[in-house]
Amino acid sequence: MAIQISPSILSADFAHLAAEAEAVSQSADWLHVDVMDNHFVPNLTLGLPVVEALRASASLPLDCHLMIEDPDRWAPSFAEAGAGSVTIHAEAARSPVRTLRTIRSSGARAGLALNPVTPVDGYAELLGELDMVLMMTVEPGFGGQPFLDMVLPKIRRARALINDSDADIWLQVDGGVSAETIERAAEAGADVFVAGSAVYGADDPGHAVDALRTQAEKATH
Numbered sequence: 001m002a003i004q005i006s007p008s009i010l011s012a013d014f015a016h017l018a019a020e021a022e023a024v025s026q027s028a029d030w031l032h033v034d035v036m037d038n039h040f041v042p043n044l045t046l047g048l049p050v051v052e053a054l055r056a057s058a059s060l061p062l063d064c065h066l067m068i069e070d071p072d073r074w075a076p077s078f079a080e081a082g083a084g085s086v087t088i089h090a091e092a093a094r095s096p097v098r099t100l101r102t103i104r105s106s107g108a109r110a111g112l113a114l115n116p117v118t119p120v121d122g123y124a125e126l127l128g129e130l131d132m133v134l135m136m137t138v139e140p141g142f143g144g145q146p147f148l149d150m151v152l153p154k155i156r157r158a159r160a161l162i163n164d165s166d167a168d169i170w171l172q173v174d175g176g177v178s179a180e181t182i183e184r185a186a187e188a189g190a191d192v193f194v195a196g197s198a199v200y201g202a203d204d205p206g207h208a209v210d211a212l213r214t215q216a217e218k219a220t221h
Ligand SMILES: O=C(CO)[C@@H](O)[C@H](O)COP(=O)(O)O
Pocket: 008, 010, 011, 032, 034, 065, 067, 138, 139, 140, 141, 142, 143, 144, 145, 174, 175, 176, 177, 194, 195, 196, 197, 198
């Protein structure tokens, strides 16, 4: 399982987004874009126009994490805007099968995110519709929060379900991922790592991505 790193631009300088994206373009695999609507989470960030602008200027594929109340309405537009991956929250989606299929039919990867206390077993039936499962290791809404170790058993459970399914599904962790926590998440079975403050809070974001990848690889070999 190849390790992938997806820096979150939530911790980047929004006045210089293109340059911030460029700073990780040689070292990262994706650019993680946190879309928040102040309803599903108590924070408001960015929407489709910013994703369209990033799509036109950034070289990395966009990994859009929709923390919004009505993903069934909006997710297809993010896929059509050229996002490489669109992840909806299980707690918010009312028609997840239809929405995940629509994302895929636009050529994007389809992801399902689970909040820290949302059980994974109830979603086993959806695995056939998924390219990625996102495990939140903080309550969604803000960058810079501490990693929740209580989610580690659920990451292990998701890894087992994915392996049993024989499908090629990535397992992403998002929230509090740092040089200190990434090994625990990798050991539990995650293979895609979102990191905001650990990358954009560093003096050299590109180097921080390399260091995170090295740590995760060490844990899985
Ligand atoms: O989705 C979210 C927060 O809701 C994340 O993508 C954060 O932006 C990650 O930031 P750090 O916890 O790595 O600082």
